[in-house]
Amino acid sequence: MFDFVRTHTRLFQFILVLLIFPSFVFFGIQGYSRFTEGGNAAVAEVAGRDITRAEWDAAHRDQVERVRRQMPGVDAKLLDSPMMRQQSLDMLLRERVMLAAAEKLNLTTTDDRLDRLFKSDPQFAPLRNPDGSVNKDFLAAQGLSVPMFEQRLRRDLTLRQVMQGVSGTQFAPESATGAALDAFFQQREVQVQRFDAKDYLAKAAPSDADIEKYYKDPANAAQFQAPEQAKVEYVVLDVESLKSSVTVVEDDLKKYYAQNEARYSTPEERRASHILVKAEKGAPADARAKAKAKAEALLAELKKNPAGFAEAAKKNSEDPGSAERGGDLDFFGRGAMVKPFEDAAFALKPGQMSDVVESDFGYHIIQVTGARGGDKKSYEQVRPEIEAERRKQLAQEKFSKDAVDFTNMVYEQAESLKPAADRFKLEIKTAQDVKRTPAPGATGPLANPKFLEALFAADTIRNKRNTDAVETAPNQLVSGRVVQYSPAHTLPLSEVKDKVRERVAAQQAAALARKEGEARLAELKKDPQAALPGAAQPVSRATAKDVPRPVVDAVLRADTGKLPAVFGVDLGDAGYAVARITKVLGRDPIAADTKQAQSQYAQAWGDAETQAYYAALKSRLKANVKDRAFAPDAASAPAR
Incomplete structure (x- = not known):
């Protein structure tokens, strides 16, 4: 058989070509086509034009x-979450709707309008040069060229026109604004009698049957759940853990000390006073000679009376910064003064005075004060510090080498941590x-969500x-x-019986309070003018005082056509x-700025109209998400 094949090799090659090549053409190209179609698959559609997965991915990358x-410090996992990807798709869909609407409405932005807005709008100030041109360096830092920026700006201004007719023309009449403001800020005078459950706890008497019934109720099961938890062991490889395993050589420490002597020395400083007779470097020779002669004359006088240096500086020094301080320059180190001045000052001891010193500024007389x-610390003094630093460096180098081996070992010998520990x-x-989530106040690895996620993985x-x-x-x-x-x-x-008893007692106490409160309500309905404990007080949604929020909401919802109005509120x-409502008052003083409130109401109304207009555009342009997995309401749906 094999001899036959070897003998007729060319014949078999020809047959293989006839069989395999057509198959590749039919199946291979079709398979490749299906592969490439993944990026071109339509995830949404606007006005008959598809939004592909590739476009969605690109929009998401831009958003990220x-x-x-x-x-910069945001968690990368949040940026690639289903919710974030859904936001990217929603933004891309909105942009396409706006573009389609602008095209149908023949909206555009002219060059003149583009230039005028760029030069006048404050938001573009960082992008403008002093002459009004575009700051190319700023754009380049954002990865944009001038044509790209102009194209984006033109598009954004065009899209803004689509909504501007709605968002920029909102109108809120006083009647509508007044009704809305009344709902938030109207005050009503009310008397409240409370029947607090805690006052009835002494009358509650839960039986064993009541406790068992509450415990077995499926609606209460979550109250007695013990969360999943684990006993774990772990090892930590870090620079700190490797410090004790590295060897520090004494000669290396001494070498390190010699190379870094400056770090262990206190910089030498001088405090000095000076008298300056100005003579700039480029001044005529006779002017400089005259200045030098004046300085030498002053020096001769000072040598006779060194104690008069400060007074002489105030009268004669031409350095305005120090003359009024008697020439005092305070302490300075090497490199702070011009070289001739520095050399002279550091050659003197405290109390000594220099000869005339020439610099580019003129002639100085210096007195070191x-x-x-x-001072330099000895090797023995700084050895512990050097050893700690060197040990940290060696541990860092060792960590870089051991990290790969550690990663491989805990994976390859996954039945135990002992091999890696040894x-x-x-x-x-x-x-x-x-537990799966970090405990309050946890520190170290057990406070790290990534590590906890790995610990609680199914495998x-x-x-x-x-x-x-x-x-x-x-x-x-x-x-x-x-x-x-x-x-x-x-x-x-048996473990939660006391807790269950407390819950049942609280329920029974609330039921007793409700029963007595309903009885009191029945009495008041027969006689609305009957006395209630406590004085009447004004309440509003903005100012609830000590009145419970459910009572405030009920008071503001109640019909005040006939007063007094009496009603009950179940507080659970x-x-x-x-x-009992006795009066309807004006608005809460907190809403005194009616104009501002009206403006905010108009803005909220405009936002609502804008959203409604956008929804209408989506419907008119047949904008839809094709795959239900990408639909807005599917972003948070459980995976199937």
Whole structure:
């Protein structure tokens, strides 16, 4: 058989070409076509034009980059969440709707309008040069050229015109504004009698049957759930854990000390006073000679009376910054003064005076008044500091080398952390009652959501295997494993009986308060003028005072056509309240600025109209998301 094949090789090659090539053409190209169609698949449609997945991905990348520029430290997982991707699709859909509407309405932005807005609108001030031209460097930093910026700006201004006719023309008549403001700020005078459940707790007497019934009610099961938790062990590889395992050589420490002597020396400083006779470097020779002669004459006088230096500086120095202080320049180090001045000052001891010193500014007479610094710490004094620093450097180098081996070892020997702990001389740490989310006040690896997520992965829990090495901090890798796992479960009644009794007692107390409150309400309905404890007080939604919010809402909703109006309010577990409205008052003083409130109301109304107009445009232009998985209401739906 094989001899036949070898003998007729060319024949078989020809047959293979006939069979395989057509198959590749039919199936291979079709498969490749299906592969490339993934990026071109339509996820939405506007006015008969598709929005492809590739366009959606590009829009999402742009959105992510914008967020990262504004918030560099944002978590990358949040940026690629389903909610964030949905926002990107919504924004892209809105943009396409606006573009289609602008095209149908023949809206455009002329060059003159574009130029006028760019030069006059304050928001573009950072983009303008002093002459009004575009700042190309600023645009380049944003990854834009001038033509790209002009194109984007023109498009944005054109799209803005679509909505401007609605958003810029909102009108809020006084009648509508007044009704809306009354709903928020109208005051009503009310008397309230409360029947608090806590006052009836002494009368509550839960039986064992009541307790068992409450405990077994499925609606109450969540109250007695113990969350899932685990006993875990973990090892941490970081620079700190490696410090003890590195060897520090004494000669290296001494070499480090010699190379960094300046760090262990106090900079030498001088305090000096001076008298300056000005003579700029470019001044005529006779002018400089005259200035030098004056300085030498002053020096001769000062040598006779050194104590008069300050007074002589005030009268003769031509340095306005120091003359009024008697020439005092305070302390300065090397490099702070011009070289001739520095050399002369640092050559003197405190109390000594220099000869005339020539510089580019003229002629100086210097008197040193103080000296400090110049001290150097010995090697023995700084050795602990150098050793700690060197040990940290070596540990950092070792971490860089060990990180890969650590990652591989905890993965390849996943049944235990001991091999990794022995290999890298790490302590195996344990923790009880670890939950999926960081405990309040937790620190270290157990406060890191990524590590906890790895610990509670299904495979880690089921097979008790090591987690992958997780980076929980810069230069820190952690691997852990679940030793014992306890799933979420309902606690037995014996453990929560006291808690259940409290809940049942609270319910019974609330029922007693409600019963007595309803009886009181019935009496008041027969006699609305009957006395209620406590004085009447004005309340509004803006100022509730000590009146419970449900009572305030009920008071403001109540019909005030006939006063006094009496009604009851069920406060749930808190009890019951009976209220009587006696007067309808004006608006709360907090709403005194009616014009501002009217403006805010008009803006809110304009926003509502804009949203309604956008919804109408979407309907008119047949804008829709094709795949239900991408629909706005599917973003938070559970995966199937």
